Amino acid sequence: MDKALADFVEMLRYSDVPVSISESVDAAETVRLFGYKDRGLLKVALAQVMAKTIEEHENFDRCFDEFFSYNIDPDLAPGAQAEDTAEDSPPSPENGETPPEGSDPNNDPASANPVSGGGEGGGGLSGEQSQGASAASLLVMLERNDRTELTLAMTAAANAVNLRNIVLMTQRGLFTRRIMESMGLEEVNREIFRRRKEGDEDGADGLAGRLEILFDSVRDLVDRQLAFTSSGKAKQFRQDILKNVRLSAVEHRDFKYMRDLVRRMAKRLTDLNSRVRKVKNRGHLDIRKTMRRNVAYDGILFETHWKQKHKDRPKVLAICDVSGSVASVARFLLLFLYSLNEVLPKVRSFAFSGDLGEITGEFDRLGPEEAIPLAIDKYGGRSTDYGRALEDFKELCFDDIDNRTTVIFLGDGRSNGADPRIDILKEIKQRAKRVIWLNPERKSIWGSGDSEMLRIAPYCTKAETCNSLNKLELVIRDLLKSS
Amino acid sequence: MTFIDKDPTTAIDLIKDGFETAGYICDRHIATSIYLSQKLDKPILVEGPPGVGKTELAKAASEILGAPLIRLQCYEGLDESKALYEWKYGKQLLYTQILKEKLGDLLEDAVGLEQSMDKLHQFGDSFYSEKFLEARPLLQALKSEVKTVLLIDEIDKSDHEFEAYLLEILSDYQISVPEIGTIKAKTKPLVFLTSNNTREMSDALKRRCLHLYIPFPDAALERRIIQTRVPELEENLRNQLVSFVQQLRTQDLKKLPAVSETIDWARTLLLLHAEKLDTDLVRNTLNMLLKFEEDIDNMHSEVPKFIAAAQKEVR
Numbered sequence: 001m002d003k004a005l006a007d008f009v010e011m012l013r014y015s016d017v018p019v020s021i022s023e024s025v026d027a028a029e030t031v032r033l034f035g036y037k038d039r040g041l042l043k044v045a046l047a048q049v050m051a052k053t054i055e056e057h058e059n060f061d062r063c064f065d066e067f068f069s070y071n072i073d074p075d076l077a078p079g080a081q082a083e084d085t086a087e088d089s090p091p092s093p094e095n096g097e098t099p100p101e102g103s104d105p106n107n108d109p110a111s112a113n114p115v116s117g118g119g120e121g122g123g124g125l126s127g128e129q130s131q132g133a134s135a136a137s138l139l140v141m142l143e144r145n146d147r148t149e150l151t152l153a154m155t156a157a158a159n160a161v162n163l164r165n166i167v168l169m170t171q172r173g174l175f176t177r178r179i180m181e182s183m184g185l186e187e188v189n190r191e192i193f194r195r196r197k198e199g200d201e202d203g204a205d206g207l208a209g210r211l212e213i214l215f216d217s218v219r220d221l222v223d224r225q226l227a228f229t230s231s232g233k234a235k236q237f238r239q240d241i242l243k244n245v246r247l248s249a250v251e252h253r254d255f256k257y258m259r260d261l262v263r264r265m266a267k268r269l270t271d272l273n274s275r276v277r278k279v280k281n282r283g284h285l286d287i288r289k290t291m292r293r294n295v296a297y298d299g300i301l302f303e304t305h306w307k308q309k310h311k312d313r314p315k316v317l318a319i320c321d322v323s324g325s326v327a328s329v330a331r332f333l334l335l336f337l338y339s340l341n342e343v344l345p346k347v348r349s350f351a352f353s354g355d356l357g358e359i360t361g362e363f364d365r366l367g368p369e370e371a372i373p374l375a376i377d378k379y380g381g382r383s384t385d386y387g388r389a390l391e392d393f394k395e396l397c398f399d400d401i402d403n404r405t406t407v408i409f410l411g412d413g414r415s416n417g418a419d420p421r422i423d424i425l426k427e428i429k430q431r432a433k434r435v436i437w438l439n440p441e442r443k444s445i446w447g448s449g450d451s452e453m454l455r456i457a458p459y460c461t462k463a464e465t466c467n468s469l470n471k472l473e474l475v476i477r478d479l480l481k482s483s
Numbered sequence: 484m485t486f487i488d489k490d491p492t493t494a495i496d497l498i499k500d501g502f503e504t505a506g507y508i509c510d511r512h513i514a515t516s517i518y519l520s521q522k523l524d525k526p527i528l529v530e531g532p533p534g535v536g537k538t539e540l541a542k543a544a545s546e547i548l549g550a551p552l553i554r555l556q557c558y559e560g561l562d563e564s565k566a567l568y569e570w571k572y573g574k575q576l577l578y579t580q581i582l583k584e585k586l587g588d589l590l591e592d593a594v595g596l597e598q599s600m601d602k603l604h605q606f607g608d609s610f611y612s613e614k615f616l617e618a619r620p621l622l623q624a625l626k627s628e629v630k631t632v633l634l635i636d637e638i639d640k641s642d643h644e645f646e647a648y649l650l651e652i653l654s655d656y657q658i659s660v661p662e663i664g665t666i667k668a669k670t671k672p673l674v675f676l677t678s679n680n681t682r683e684m685s686d687a688l689k690r691r692c693l694h695l696y697i698p699f700p701d702a703a704l705e706r707r708i709i710q711t712r713v714p715e716l717e718e719n720l721r722n723q724l725v726s727f728v729q730q731l732r733t734q735d736l737k738k739l740p741a742v743s744e745t746i747d748w749a750r751t752l753l754l755l756h757a758e759k760l761d762t763d764l765v766r767n768t769l770n771m772l773l774k775f776e777e778d779i780d781n782m783h784s785e786v787p788k789f790i791a792a793a794q795k796e797v798r
Binding site: 029033034041049053 | 564
């Protein structure tokens with residue numbers, strides 16, 4: 001695989017297009033078939049090999065355009081074109097051969113000079129040329145104005161200094177300088193200095209002008225590399241951070257990211273879980289397996305095998321505190337509840353601060369952007385009363401709780417001095433398979449002030465601190481594993 | 484196939500022309516993926532909204548390649564006995580019966596149990612042999628002497644487990660039957676998998692396929708499709724009709740009209756001898772395009788506006 005494709009693959013991976021190794025092998029084969037000439041066709045072909053969903057196709061298109069627009073030709077030509085209009089732009093050797101009619105007299109010596117200057121320089125530097133081939137060639141390349149050669153040298157230098165590792169804005173200057181140095185900046189500077197000393201101002205200016213243009217394209221190269229490595233890396237960085245940051249500290253603008261994360265997490269968890277199956281003794285007879293088992297009995301069907309399988313999924317009742325004291329995390333707890341509701345068929349969700357009410361219907365009907373604020377509006381804002389909430393809960397669905405039910409409480413256990421009705425919790429625990437209490441507060445402050453956690457905890461199968469997505473995931477994974 | 488050794492651009496143009504003669508108008512994306520799938524020996528996973536011609540694509544491909552089409556319609560509960568292979572149980576049972584009867588003759592001269600067993604082992608075990616194997620679509624495609632086009636339709640309707648069965652076929656064009664061993668494809672079939680995206684395919688499956696997304700066609704392409712499919716329809720009306728449908732697709736509908744619906748509508752208008760779109764005609768035939776009562780009600784009032792725009796555009 002060539003370097004350009006490898007870079008492109010890496011860029012895709014940072015941009016949410018997970019290109020696997022086998023896919024990149026296919027991509028290399030595709031490039032071999034199509035070549036880089038017809039970019040449009042190559043784009044169409046590569047997209048099918050590397051991007052596997054509609055979203056990935058969008059990302060792919062964007063990356064492809066960005067990557068291949070990445071025209072790192074050090075464009076010395078505009079200088080030549082511009083010369084027709086602007087007289088003080090750097091001269092190029094081609095112009096010397098066909099001077100524009102009626103051009104400024106200054107132009108002629110200027111365009112003739114670099115050629116002779118190059119000759120002199122080449123002679124004078126022959127000793128050095130043999131020492132460092134690449135260093136000497138920059139000067140020659142600049143004199144020759146060979147764009148292809150310069151581009152190649154530039155890319156090689158960029159590789160030599162590991163430009164791919166650039167992450168931060170502030171590294172731009174450093175990398176530009178390093179690339180230029182690796183290409184042989186020093187020697188060109190010396191040559192310019194020498195020419196000035198010898199009074200060859202025009203020659204020196206010409207060279208300096210071209211060097212400046214080269215500088216610009218190297219800067220451009222660095223900028224583009226920065227643009228596409230850092231955008232991807234920055235996103236990944238952000239997601240990693242979000243997973244660990246305290247839920248209460250997550251900013252509102254990150255809500256969208258969180259939603260993706262939470263969704264993916266809930267999906268992964270239930271995917272793991274939904275594969276638990278039990279073979280049942282009724283349903284359709286599985287002829288294939290039955291015959292197979294009974295071959296040993298001469299085809300007489302002693303052992304039967306049935307097709308129907310039972311998917312074992314936990315029944316979950318989740319109760320979320322949306323009062324003022326947990327306002328900052330309620331959004332995310334509800335978000336998680338919402339995602340759980342999406343992926344598990346038997347989740348009933350409740351919210352409370354004073355009164356408790358069921359919000360399963362809203363969750364089913366509306367998107368999370370609407371349903372979550374609605375739930376907070378409807379049940380939030382009042383002062384927490386765990387006692388009342390538990391009473392309401394008991395009334396609403398105590399009969400639904402059986403030995404397969406998991407009851408999850410999301411709340412800080414601060415009841416504003418009201419009786420938390422531990423007795424109801426005890427009853428629930430006796431009936432349910434298990435009761436899990438997830439508290440956004442650290443364990444060290446449980447029981448302080450109006451927190452009833454120390455009284456609550458003994459009546460829960462599990463009471464845990466849960467203040468980041470990672471913690472949440474751990475707890476829920478435990479829950480599903482043991483179900 | 485004639486295109487396979489040509490350079491990509493020529494080959495892709497050839498494929499496009501081939502599809503056109505088969506009555507399937509396709510763009511460069513589709514032609515490219517056919518070319519790539521032949522070159523890289525990869526199945527094509529075709530996704531897109533219903534009615535954009537995913538299944539048609541496989542049919543057309545089978546026509547232009549002159550390869551028979553083997554189709555497997557997926558549904559929930561589809562298992563390997565219906566998709567891959569099944570043992571012919573009845574025959575197997577008969578075989579054991581016959582074997583029992585013949586056993587006496589076969590073991591006539593054997594002395595003692597041990598010798599009998601030795602003798603029995605010499606006959607070779609044909610109980611689980613290809614003779615008793617009933618080939619289902621996937622195995623048929625692999626065993627075929629000539630190249631086939633294998634269409635695995637609506638793969639998203641099948642279960643996760645079924646996807647896993649497919650992986651071996653999709654990557655290596657072979658099936659492992661535990662009792663027999665591995666059956667390899669004689670000629671690699673061209674495989675199409677179609678999906679309406681009702682559920683996400685697993686990464687393992689996606690990784691093995693080329694991914695082709697067929698969106699709703701743009702106006703120019705749709706005009707050409709209608710021209711090919713309903714050639715009797717007069718040009719002016721065709722353009723109006725396509726423009727109308729294109730406008731309809733910009734609306735917030737439960738189900739957007741697809742190409743197949745446009746074709747149906749074009750046929751309807753032809754039957755009704757319509758010369759141009761007018762409000763009553765469109766309102767009465769709107770149920771050809773829209774499949775939900777709610778959508779039809781919502782669009783009722785918009786019809787004159789769309790017709791005016793369509794007529795203006797055509798002029």
